Amino acid sequence: MDNNLHSPQRRLIELRxxxxxxxxxxxxxxxxxxxxxxxxxxxxxxxLLLRDQISQIERCLEPPEPA
Numbered sequence: 057m058d059n060n061l062h063s064p065q066r067r068l069i070e071l072r073x074x075x076x077x078x079x080x081x082x083x084x085x086x087x088x089x090x091x092x093x094x095x096x097x098x099x100x101x102x103x104l105l106l107r108d109q110i111s112q113i114e115r116c117l118e119p120p121e122p123a
Contacts, residue, residue: 068113075106 060066082099085091 064113064117068110068117071106071110071113075103075110078103078106 078099082096082103085096085099
């Protein structure tokens with residue numbers, strides 16, 4: 057069971073959830089009247105980092121295409 061807690065599939069699910077949460081937060085912050093541009097840029101950068109991590113895990117989990 058402990059092995060399942062650290063599986064790449066579980067990590068992928070956690071990253072996707074964090075990405076979706078951050079996406080929602082960015083949408084809300086972007087529509088605020090007193091927009092903090094720096095905070096918004098930091099959130100977007102974090103979202104990109106999560107997307108890169110998701111892509112990396114997906115590449116590891118997918119079988120390579122035959123030549």
